């Protein structure tokens with residue numbers, strides 16, 4: 308019974324999640340549309356308000372050039388017919404009109420130069436500004452939000468925003484100015500040939516409905532395949548990444564991944580082609596029907612008037628052009644409105660991301676820069692990852708004294724790194740409190756906390772495009788570069804010897820992909836990263852597996868220095884190498900998110916529990 312209930316629950320959950328997705332791709336009210344357009348255009352406008360305004364004005368004026376030229380052309384033809392019929396060939400009238408054309412062309416040229424310049428300014432300026440706003444937003448959202456898979460889909464969709472913002476802006480400006488022109492044309496044509504306007508509007512209705520339907524199909528298809536596209540994107544990245552290719556060559560896995568990529572792409576492209584072909588063919592048929600209206604309702608009526616002598620030949624040419632301008636303008640307005648609506652749906656994702664609040668609010672207590680290591684109190688801490696089912700940290704309580712040197716050991720997946728992430732306040736624990744010097748971490752302003760924190764993560768950063776010196780200086784880059792400090796840090800991390808042997812020593816670039824660069828070995832990289840945190844010399848230092856890739860001699864040297872170097876500071880070291888942790892003031896043994904043993908090496912060995920067992924097992928291996 309219970310099982311059935313659970314299944315039902317899962318089913319209904321699945322239903323709600325698809326319903327949510329449907330909601331997102333189907334619904335966009337006019338109100339939302341205006342809000343999104345205002346937001347997107349506003350963000351581009353802020354790049355250069357002057358260029359934006361001038362661009363809109365010039366585009367609006369230029370919309371009317373066709374109408375103006377057809378009018379002048381009509382006058383020219385009538386003038387020509389008159390001259391041809393008159394006995395004295397007086398060309399004055401003709402010249403006057405040609406002067407007007409030349410002046411209009413000069414004005415047009417100037418306006419186009421201004422319009423294009425404004426566009427170039429917006430195009431060149433907006434990219435870095437918008438890209439920056441994107442990564443600033445991601446930073447603000449924080450890891451707890453960014454690690455949710457849905458957010459990755461959202462980011463992938465919102466990425467469209469970065470590439471299509473300018474196009475969206477142009478579409479909007481084009482759309483508004485086109486509407487102005489359309490209204491002027493409707494007024495002019497309706498006065499002259501009202502039945503034409505009515506026919507035209509009626510025949511366009513099925514086209515609009517069809518176009519809207521096809522767009523929805525297309526959008527729905529893209530939406531539903533965002534995650535699959537992301538996955539195959541990652542496959543393609545592996546196949547074009549020099550580092551990843553090494554293992555792929557050896558394992559002969561190229562074919563396997565290539566197939567994974569192409570299987571999806573073949574299917575995706577085929578489906579996309581089907582949708583697009585249906586869409587294009589349908590659109591062309593509707594366009595043809597509208598052309599028939601133009602010919603049978605527009606031209607025929609017009610020619611009858613010419614034949615009956617109601618209008619001149621010049622006027623007829625003006626009206627022929629004006630009628631097709633109206634037809635084209637209506638087509639553009641309708642298809643552009645659908646285009647804009649479709650784009651706005653993607654922009655909705657970007658707007659959603661930009662207006663998303665961070666997973667949790669920043670605290671407001673400013674922690675001063677501490678002279679010595681802080682105390683840490685962790686009480687009844689529970690934590691489950693945003694996308695995980697099982698709890699990772701369970702009711703964990705731990706007190707670390709100011710200046711204490713703690714080591715944490717435990718098998719893979721015990722939750723050691725997770726604890727470090729919680730101490731770094733990447734996540735908000737579900738229950739429990741972490742306090743630093745008796746202040747709840749939640750209430751501390753995060754930047755002021757980070758000024759007191761140094762964490763060498765298990766997956767530490769390597770800045771290959773920077774020099775050795777810069778890589779170490781990154782630990783304290785908000786302060787002036789201290790060469791002596793950098794050398795001391797390198798020495799403490801047992802990195803000085805190999806740095807001195809590099810062709811460019813501390814100025815060495817650390818990637819083979821840049822000329823004059825070299826690639827350090829894995830252990831050398833780890834030493835440079837360690838040096839960065841020696842240099843940072845924060846009151847609270849955490850090293851997560853700092854010597855995993857480091858040889859035993861260097862490891863011995865580093866650990867001899869670490870406790871001395873960070874005297875008075877609070878230090879947490881996570882390691883699988885028991886020989887390195889035995890000198891810590893206290894060793895914490897973690898298992899399945901809980902602390903199962905703690906004490907000094909001596910005490911734990913005497914206890915003969917888990918630690919002693921693991922220690923002896925490792926020692927056995929060295930005999």
Ligand SMILES: Nc1ncnc2c1ncn2[C@@H]1O[C@H](COP(=O)(O)OP(=O)(O)OP(=O)(O)O)[C@@H](O)[C@H]1O
Nearest residue numbers: 454692694695699718719720721722723724725726
């Ligand atoms: N971002 C994440 N989202 C979901 N689950 C995660 C995430 N990171 C880690 N986990 C899970 O949390 C558990 C604890 O992982 P953690 O990285 O803290 O282990 P660890 O003790 O540091 O292990 P190791 O010794 O291998 O470094 C693991 O079961 C892991 O699968």
Ligand SMILES: [Mg+2]
Nearest residue numbers: 723724725765
């Ligand atoms: Mg870990």
